[in-house]
Amino acid sequence: MLPGVYTTRLGPGRGLFLSSDWECVVELTGADIIVRCLQDEGIKYIFGYPGGAALHIYDALYKQDKVKHILVRHEQGAAHAADGYARATGKPGVVLVTSGPGITNAVTGIATAYMDSIPMVVLSAQVPTHLIGDDAFQEVDAVGITRPCVKHNFLVKDVTDLAMTLKKAFYIAASGRPGPVLIDIPKDVTANKTEYLYPKSLTMRSYAPVNKGHPKQIKRAVDLILGAKRPIIYTGGGIVLSESADVLVELVQTLGYPCTNTLMGLGSYPADDPLFLGMLGMHGTYEANMAMHDCDMMLAIGARFDDRITGELAKFAPHARIIHVDIDPSSIGKNVQVEIPIVGDAKSVMKDLLKEISKRDKKPDAEALKRWWTQIDKWRSVDCLSYDKNSGLIKPQYVIEKLFEITKGEALVTSDVGQHQMWAAQFYGFNKTRRWINSGGLGTMGFGLPAAMGVQLAYPEETVICVTGEASVIMCIQELSTCKQYDLPIKMVNLNNRYMGMVRQWQEFFYDRRYSHSYMDALPDFVALAESFGHVGIRIEKPGDVEGALQEGLKLKDRLVFMDFITDQTENVYPMIAAGKGHNEMHLKPSNGEAPPERELA
Amino acid sequence: MRHIISILLENEAGALSRVAGLFSARGYNIESLTVAPTDDPTLSRMTVVTFGSEEIIEQIVKQLNKLVDVVKLQDLTEGAHIERELMLVKVKALDNAREEVKRLVDIFRGRIIDVTDSTYTLELTGTVEKLDAFVKALDVTEIIEVARSGVTGIARGDRALKV
Numbered sequence A: 001m002l003p004g005v006y007t008t009r010l011g012p013g014r015g016l017f018l019s020s021d022w023e024c025v026v027e028l029t030g031a032d033i034i035v036r037c038l039q040d041e042g043i044k045y046i047f048g049y050p051g052g053a054a055l056h057i058y059d060a061l062y063k064q065d066k067v068k069h070i071l072v073r074h075e076q077g078a079a080h081a082a083d084g085y086a087r088a089t090g091k092p093g094v095v096l097v098t099s100g101p102g103i104t105n106a107v108t109g110i111a112t113a114y115m116d117s118i119p120m121v122v123l124s125a126q127v128p129t130h131l132i133g134d135d136a137f138q139e140v141d142a143v144g145i146t147r148p149c150v151k152h153n154f155l156v157k158d159v160t161d162l163a164m165t166l167k168k169a170f171y172i173a174a175s176g177r178p179g180p181v182l183i184d185i186p187k188d189v190t191a192n193k194t195e196y197l198y199p200k201s202l203t204m205r206s207y208a209p210v211n212k213g214h215p216k217q218i219k220r221a222v223d224l225i226l227g228a229k230r231p232i233i234y235t236g237g238g239i240v241l242s243e244s245a246d247v248l249v250e251l252v253q254t255l256g257y258p259c260t261n262t263l264m265g266l267g268s269y270p271a272d273d274p275l276f277l278g279m280l281g282m283h284g285t286y287e288a289n290m291a292m293h294d295c296d297m298m299l300a301i302g303a304r305f306d307d308r309i310t311g312e313l314a315k316f317a318p319h320a321r322i323i324h325v326d327i328d329p330s331s332i333g334k335n336v337q338v339e340i341p342i343v344g345d346a347k348s349v350m351k352d353l354l355k356e357i358s359k360r361d362k363k364p365d366a367e368a369l370k371r372w373w374t375q376i377d378k379w380r381s382v383d384c385l386s387y388d389k390n391s392g393l394i395k396p397q398y399v400i401e402k403l404f405e406i407t408k409g410e411a412l413v414t415s416d417v418g419q420h421q422m423w424a425a426q427f428y429g430f431n432k433t434r435r436w437i438n439s440g441g442l443g444t445m446g447f448g449l450p451a452a453m454g455v456q457l458a459y460p461e462e463t464v465i466c467v468t469g470e471a472s473v474i475m476c477i478q479e480l481s482t483c484k485q486y487d488l489p490i491k492m493v494n495l496n497n498r499y500m501g502m503v504r505q506w507q508e509f510f511y512d513r514r515y516s517h518s519y520m521d522a523l524p525d526f527v528a529l530a531e532s533f534g535h536v537g538i539r540i541e542k543p544g545d546v547e548g549a550l551q552e553g554l555k556l557k558d559r560l561v562f563m564d565f566i567t568d569q570t571e572n573v574y575p576m577i578a579a580g581k582g583h584n585e586m587h588l589k590p591s592n593g594e595a596p597p598e599r600e601l602a
Numbered sequence B: 001m002r003h004i005i006s007i008l009l010e011n012e013a014g015a016l017s018r019v020a021g022l023f024s025a026r027g028y029n030i031e032s033l034t035v036a037p038t039d040d041p042t043l044s045r046m047t048v049v050t051f052g053s054e055e056i057i058e059q060i061v062k063q064l065n066k067l068v069d070v071v072k073l074q075d076l077t078e079g080a081h082i083e084r085e086l087m088l089v090k091v092k093a094l095d096n097a098r099e100e101v102k103r104l105v106d107i108f109r110g111r112i113i114d115v116t117d118s119t120y121t122l123e124l125t126g127t128v129e130k131l132d133a134f135v136k137a138l139d140v141t142e143i144i145e146v147a148r149s150g151v152t153g154i155a156r157g158d159r160a161l162k163v
């Protein structure tokens, strides 16, 4: 053997090899390894923003075109866009940011994904390993800062660990209860070289999510389900995440029981089906909340009894015997004690429930169900979502109703946070999952526009609409520039009430109309603003112009259109469960005769 | 109720802060926390002494299990178990106190592990109660310094925490 002609290396656990014998293995830099991992993982888009510590990775991205990098205008936008992509597709969204301010800017977006259990992998560049801990330029403890808002995170100190860490990150992010995973990568690690080999599969002794529900619990649950006189099926984002809407529909229709969805679960059960009671919770429908309160059996699936859902816990569903299905054991029994806990994937458990139900001779109690539906129909007749259709001002609800009609419910709708979010949830009848994309858990203003970018990239041919408010949209308005660069024809529906409407509503109800800092004194001309970014802007001021403007705006298939609807400033979101109240103590809109006296606050 | 939870976790950087962070973020109580490597160099064993209602302990166990670095855990207090804590105490040992302290150390089955003209350094292991009782009894002299390790424990009989 001639010296210098062959190089020998030690592969982990593989003994000595001559590199010339080992064609499949090549030496790559850490940066190239990262990009190869993304390619091998089948990643199409990565959302990011460059900076010093990330430059080796950016150089590696430059050399290829399989993974497309989307350059945002703020790292928060990168995380929301990746999140929107993940919510629309079910595949993990990928983010790349630089060290220091790059990663701190992304934290809001990571926390948003964490609260809603969205699969995401965040690559943050870090200062070189020898500088870590020195307060080096643009150094922050990214692993420490993100620890409470990620499913897991890693600091990679050795290039030989890089490929395996990426594999683990994608596996953890997308399995079990999904969530964001961060990998912090020092700059020198991206320069160092090693052999590249992407692991095909992996098992982790410390991480093995349970998918299948316990058979004994399934049997017990079916006993309780079939014995119910006043049943309700309450489901959340878990149905979306486990892609099990069809199984839910089968379960609900087999039983003939009423079904309600959380804000995160909208679309899981078709909004236009008579067995659907609408959304429940703080701004849920009268019928959904009353049925939750009066039910004697509650089957909760992929939902987590969040405080916005339960209202005052002491008053929550006083007669209910509860079955709770969730893939995360720690969600069960956290807020509400349940009789039958079932740990498992929603899809697998619902299939098992259906199988068990089909084996039983016992059928749902038809008599009792009839009485229950009669009661529910009475609640329905309150028509809790009705609003003034003769107003001379644009009612925000009307805009969403028309939007639904014109798009035939087929659009993908993102939203920001506030009143407009609730109206979109209430009035856009979602019949399929992954069409309603909003920040439920963290309630992050600024989410809507960047999230819509991820959705539009995932589905370039579909109509993607961002329902927003003038306060929220300004929080990430810079992303209009990204939309221009990548020709993303998002339709912005701005319900412009010149107020932080949701804040104003709380101040009206609970602070004696002291509108402290909820008024936007100086707003931009949104039409001019949209135009300055190279987009189309339309301002709509009269109810009679709403439909025409929507038609016209939606017709511009290849342009981003910013539709600025000047709406009735005084409109409130009804019904509402105030703090400390139970499901049966909703504020209804003032004209509803049956409302409890508290509504007089409005 | 007081619970002693033993945890086997991956011997990874940051694993300890994940557990500590979980307790502070969710407002769970920590009475003591100890951690050290085991016979298997890839694993650390941590012992957390905590207290709370049964619901809270259930949540603590679930939340700990959810941490990706946690391989396995056991609530020792669910069965017969042995708990031990190590304490080192430095006391003034002058005149009469020299004899008295020596007697106390014998009674509590401790040891004197360092001596100067004016001080003793004592070592004692036992349950928290025993160590507390010893500290109380030491009021025959002046305590200069107390160093306690926190509780560690192990189940009695065949029950074991093993991967």
Ligand SMILES: Cc1ncc(C[n+]2csc(CCOP(=O)(O)OP(=O)(O)O)c2C)c(N)n1
Pocket: A416, A417, A418, A419, A420, A421, A443, A444, A445, A446, A468, A469, A470, A471, A472, A473, A495, A497, A499, A500, A501, A502, A503
């Ligand atoms: C980042 C962030 N800051 C503050 C809040 C609190 N907040 C909730 S709704 C809201 C007002 C939103 O106003 P706007 O976007 O105009 O929507 P509207 O309620 O008027 O429809 C605020 C400030 C939040 N959710 N997110």
